[in-house]
Amino acid sequence: MYKALYEKIIDELVNTGYVIIDDALDLELAHSLVDLAKIDVGFKLGGIAGGTKKKVDRNRRRNKIRWIDAKNKHEAEYLFFTNDLSEYLNRSLFLGLKYYESHFAIYEEGDFYEKHFDAFKNSKNRILTTVYYLNEEWSDENGGELVIYDENDNFLTKVIPRFNTLVLFLSDKFPHEVLPAKVKRYSIAGWFRIDKDEKS
Ligand SMILES: O=C(O)CCC(=O)C(=O)O
Numbered sequence: 606m607y608k609a610l611y612e613k614i615i616d617e618l619v620n621t622g623y624v625i626i627d628d629a630l631d632l633e634l635a636h637s638l639v640d641l642a643k644i645d646v647g648f649k650l651g652g653i654a655g656g657t658k659k660k661v662d663r664n665r666r667r668n669k670i671r672w673i674d675a676k677n678k679h680e681a682e683y684l685f686f687t688n689d690l691s692e693y694l695n696r697s698l699f700l701g702l703k704y705y706e707s708h709f710a711i712y713e714e715g716d717f718y719e720k721h722f723d724a725f726k727n728s729k730n731r732i733l734t735t736v737y738y739l740n741e742e743w744s745d746e747n748g749g750e751l752v753i754y755d756e757n758d759n760f761l762t763k764v765i766p767r768f769n770t771l772v773l774f775l776s777d778k779f780p781h782e783v784l785p786a787k788v789k790r791y792s793i794a795g796w797f798r799i800d801k802d803e804k805s
């Protein structure tokens with residue numbers, strides 16, 4: 606239970622629709638998730654939603670992913686946190702969140718994700734995006750920033766993907782991109798949704 610964190614998330618989501626939190630989670634959990642990401646086994650290339658099919662397009666998205674699975678103790682602990690958060694958000698903001706899907710992502714040197722929305726307007730799938738960063742000793746020169754824009758494509762903010770930083774934003778309101786990483790970059794991207802659909 607991270608009550609202060611939940612309150613901050615709710616305030617910022619109401620005010621601006623996005624929130625960036627440093628030192629978000631318990632350090633022991635954060636380090637365990639870093640260790641798991643770094644095992645770097647079982648990852649596959651990330652796809653792009655295109656019509657009904659997902660396809661890999663290395664010109665638009667270059668990273669590899671592994672879906673989080675509650676069978677692992679630490680991944681389960683992360684899912685416990687996101688579940689707790691969704692209950693809190695549902696009670697406070699009546700978002701009606703029902704499912705959460707998330708994956709580790711690795712961006713190798715040169716990898717990026719070009720500007721995109723995580724959900725289409727008025728679609729009933731992804732409601733709220735989370736990105737959680739797992740890069741210890743990340744320097745500002747390493748690239749790999751998340752750049753967030755508003756609905757009219759105006760620059761809003763740039764997030765350095767530092768260890769234990771958590772970002773949330775409304776999935777259909779904020780176009781965003783990942784700039785090319787100069788160093789291997791680890792994260793967990795996730796989506797709260799109100800339906801249960803195929804993983805994208
Ligand atoms: O890793 C990030 O900073 C954002 C990733 C992202 O936009 C996505 O996976 O949809």
Ligand SMILES: [Fe+2]
Pocket residue numbers: 721722723781
């Ligand atoms: Fe995204």
